[in-house]
Amino acid sequence: SANEGAQRYNSVGKVMEYCNSTDWKAFGIAVAFLCGTDTVTDGDGKSYDTVLIGTQCWMATNLEYPSSGGCRDVAWVNNNDVGWCGYYNGIDYGDEGLLYEWSAAMNGAAACNGVGESQPSCSTPVQGLCPAGWHIPSHYExxxxxxxxxxxxxxxxxxxxYDESTAYYVQGTDEGDQLKRAIDCYGCEGSGGSSNFNALLTGMTSYGTGNSDNRGTYTRLWSSSVRSSDGYKWNRYLSSNFAGIYPAANPGHYGWSVRCIKD
Structure with a gap:
């Protein structure tokens, strides 16, 4: 191998590796990932801050991958989840990330079984477009x-x-306020919630027209799970119009945001 004897740092395993004649081998002591301090890097080299909430390690900003190719090259098709992703009306607003149809976020994978208290996590988490070692969160997560x-x-x-009984109702008291971050003006960011999850109100891309709207009013975050009764995709709806959280299940042909969680 041309790389034989070379060394590199594996940012996923946080360990040094050397190349023998056929493969990369780890050596030294792996350094534990410190959520809230360490960042995670996607396949294009973009880094994302992280936040620890309870025992879960989340990206602290929305996914913005890929920078080109893949779902970025898919044309919007009216009323059909064909795997599109893109910016809100074609404009890059930084940490607001990309908007994704569900199949694009999942990178074509099938839904995971993360619904129901008897399934505390998906048997195989769906990486989707998330970086290695991270995945699309399930309904349970x-x-x-x-x-x-x-x-x-x-x-x-x-x-x-943990079951499927709460779709289409605003739940809780101020949990949504703790998770979301306002956009006070077009292109400006406001103060964030107490959790530092900082879910920006990024709006949506409409399945009917392919146009984006409601930026600054609400955001929806895709999950990897589907509702058993109709196959609709579970998501979370946060809005400036209410303080709680609105669990919902919808067709996958909307352009909504994605937040990855660590395996």
Whole structure:
């Protein structure tokens, strides 16, 4: 191999590697990933801050991958989830990231089984377009996040169940306010919620026209899970119009945001 004897740093495993005649081998002592301090890098070299909420390590900003190719080259098709991704009306607003149809976020993978209290995580988490070692959060993982920021005791278990009973209702009290971050003006960022999750109100791309709207009003974050009754894709809806969280299940042909979680 032309690389034989070479050394490199593996940022996923956080360990040095050397190349023998056939493969890269780890050596030295792996350094534990310190969530909230360390960053994660996508396939294009873009770095993302991280935030620890309870036991979960999340990206602290929305996914913005790929920078070109892949879903960026897919043309919008009216009322059809064909794997499109792109900026809000073609404009790059920095940490707001890209908007994705569900199949694009999943990178063509099937839904995972992260719904239901008996399945605390997907048997195989779906990496989708997330960096190696990270994945698209399941319905269960979003519910765990909601329970972590909920401060109403036993009511948290009722407001945020692990089953499929709460779609299309605003749940909780101020959990949405703790997770979201306002956009005070077109292109400006406001103050963030107490969790430092900083879900920017990025709006959506409409399945009907391919145009984007509602920037600064709300955001929706895709999950990797689908509702058992109709195959609709679970997501979380945060809005400037309410303080709680709106769990929802919808067709995959909307352009919404993606936030990755560590394996």
């Amino acid at each position: 979003f519910t765990a996040l909601e329970r972590e920021v909920c401060d109403t005791g036993a009511q948290c278990l009722t407001d945020f169940p």
